[in-house]
Amino acid sequence: MSTIPKTPPLVEQLKGGLDAPICLTWELTYACNLACVHCLSSSGRRDPKELTTAEAKDLVDQLAALQVFYVNIGGGEPMLRKDFFEIVEHSVTNGVGVKFSTNGTYLDRAAAERLVELPYLDVQISLDGMTPEVNDAVRGEGSHAKAIEAMGHLRDVGFEDFKISIVCTRHNVDQLDEFKALADDHGAQLRITRLRPSGRGVDSYHDLRLTNPQQRQVFHWILDHPDVLTGDSFFHLNALTTETGGPNLPGLNMCGAGRVVCLIDPIGDVYACPFVIHDEFLAGNVRDAGGFAGVWRESTLFTELREPTSAGACASCGSYDACQGGCMATKFFTGLPLDGPDPDCIHGHADEALAAVTAGSAPRPSQDHSRPGAAVPVALTRKR
Amino acid sequence: MAFDPADRYRLSPRVGLRPEPFGALAYHYDTRRLVFLKSNDLVALVRSLERHDSAAAAIDAVVDPATGRRSAYVTALASLCESGVVEPLLEPAA
Numbered sequence: 001m002s003t004i005p006k007t008p009p010l011v012e013q014l015k016g017g018l019d020a021p022i023c024l025t026w027e028l029t030y031a032c033n034l035a036c037v038h039c040l041s042s043s044g045r046r047d048p049k050e051l052t053t054a055e056a057k058d059l060v061d062q063l064a065a066l067q068v069f070y071v072n073i074g075g076g077e078p079m080l081r082k083d084f085f086e087i088v089e090h091s092v093t094n095g096v097g098v099k100f101s102t103n104g105t106y107l108d109r110a111a112a113e114r115l116v117e118l119p120y121l122d123v124q125i126s127l128d129g130m131t132p133e134v135n136d137a138v139r140g141e142g143s144h145a146k147a148i149e150a151m152g153h154l155r156d157v158g159f160e161d162f163k164i165s166i167v168c169t170r171h172n173v174d175q176l177d178e179f180k181a182l183a184d185d186h187g188a189q190l191r192i193t194r195l196r197p198s199g200r201g202v203d204s205y206h207d208l209r210l211t212n213p214q215q216r217q218v219f220h221w222i223l224d225h226p227d228v229l230t231g232d233s234f235f236h237l238n239a240l241t242t243e244t245g246g247p248n249l250p251g252l253n254m255c256g257a258g259r260v261v262c263l264i265d266p267i268g269d270v271y272a273c274p275f276v277i278h279d280e281f282l283a284g285n286v287r288d289a290g291g292f293a294g295v296w297r298e299s300t301l302f303t304e305l306r307e308p309t310s311a312g313a314c315a316s317c318g319s320y321d322a323c324q325g326g327c328m329a330t331k332f333f334t335g336l337p338l339d340g341p342d343p344d345c346i347h348g349h350a351d352e353a354l355a356a357v358t359a360g361s362a363p364r365p366s367q368d369h370s371r372p373g374a375a376v377p378v379a380l381t382r383k384r
Numbered sequence: 385m386a387f388d389p390a391d392r393y394r395l396s397p398r399v400g401l402r403p404e405p406f407g408a409l410a411y412h413y414d415t416r417r418l419v420f421l422k423s424n425d426l427v428a429l430v431r432s433l434e435r436h437d438s439a440a441a442a443i444d445a446v447v448d449p450a451t452g453r454r455s456a457y458v459t460a461l462a463s464l465c466e467s468g469v470v471e472p473l474l475e476p477a478a
Contacts, residue, residue: 016405019402022418067402069402070411097416122416
């Protein structure tokens with residue numbers, strides 16, 4: 001980082017938006033063989049309006065022209081697209097690096113051998129429990145075994161530094177050290193992220209979310225493990241620094257929605273972030289006349305998100321500068337006002353408001369591609 | 385390798401530089417690290433490095449010595465060298 005004086009703090013500038021996103025998530029398909037209970041995109045069935053191969057490649061060309069250096073590809077299960085490798089290869093050979101998330105089901109030895117040959121490609125395997133009991137209760141029967149198998153293939157072909165990505169829940173939070181050991185064993189890097197009440201997560205969030213003591217545990221664990229990636233997703237926990245007097249979690253301490261990040265869904269709809277697939281946060285579509293750049297630069301929604309935000313009910317809290325009021329998506333889907341505390345506010349400032357939200361009144365995702373009857377119930381009992 | 389203003393440097397060909405209102409975003413395709421260049425002057429300096437016989441000469445070409453910001457640019461370039469955004473260039477300037 002440079003230290004040239006006379007410019008406003010970088011974070012303040014980033015809040016005003018960039019010419020193109022730093023970090024863009026692109027979900028290739030709503031099709032998925034699994035039916036995870038916390039799926040952000042309520043995936044299951046392919047959408048007939050999904051981008052064609054030609055449209056997907058054109059989108060890559062647009063991103064290359066905007067100098068979007070890399071995209072996070074997800075889904076659904078992106079490897080279910082028959083043109084998956086064609087799109088990925090088109091991307092990495094045109095200067096747009098790819099990190100793609102997969103549940104590992106289709107990552108066999110042959111796929112691993114093909115992936116390890118590609119430059120600028122990173123793979124992220126999702127896993128939500130060290131044991132089949134904990135993992136499969138969330139991700140579905142057999143999914144633990146498939147993920148572990150895929151990791152083995154990547155290790156065997158010498159794919160270095162692939163990512164193992166965990167959504168922290170109250171059931172797996174005590175396994176963080178074991179996840180870390182698993183990653184080390186595979187020459188992989190561990191990534192842990194925050195659970196969001198988005199997609200099917202609206203129904204599982206309250207059963208899976210971390211308790212207050214567990215959130216504190218995660219905060220300290222992250223500080224103790226600086227080599228673990230977090231996608232900057234736990235920044236609401238920086239409110240703890242007013243108690244600890246210690247450092248913030250590493251990363252950009254701000255909500256990047258529509259400012260430095262966004263989501264392109266399988267049908268080309270552009271949302272403010274991967275956690276707000278809802279009409280209220282829909283900025284436009286890449287099939288619109290101005291393409292992706294037109295949406296990013298000119299949409300009313302993104303323009304509004306780049307304006308200075310009010311601290312609202314958090315204004316009187318001494319932690320606001322540290323936590324920024326938390327995650328917009330999490331507040332939205334739990335029925336809380338966007339200018340108040342995050343439901344996981346470490347000081348408990350949202351507890352009363354959260355309890356007062358009438359059952360069934362919080363917003364639901366605007367679309368649902370779940371396969372009928374496929375969602376797995378969370379069988380684990382609540383801890384604590 | 386430690387940064388030495390007397391040596392010649394260039395923007396690494398493995399780095400993409402994207403202009404932004406605050407300066408530029410630099411992305412290193414090998415390390416996958418993003419680095420922020422927080423002023424337009426610094427961006428101009430980084431782009432000009434390989435046209436000069438030394439980093440110091442490049443700095444002198446963009447900085448007015450009277451403003452006293454020279455050391456800030458040396459620090460900035462040293463940091464960019466450490467992250468691989470700029471790298472030593474062995475051949476002399478044409």
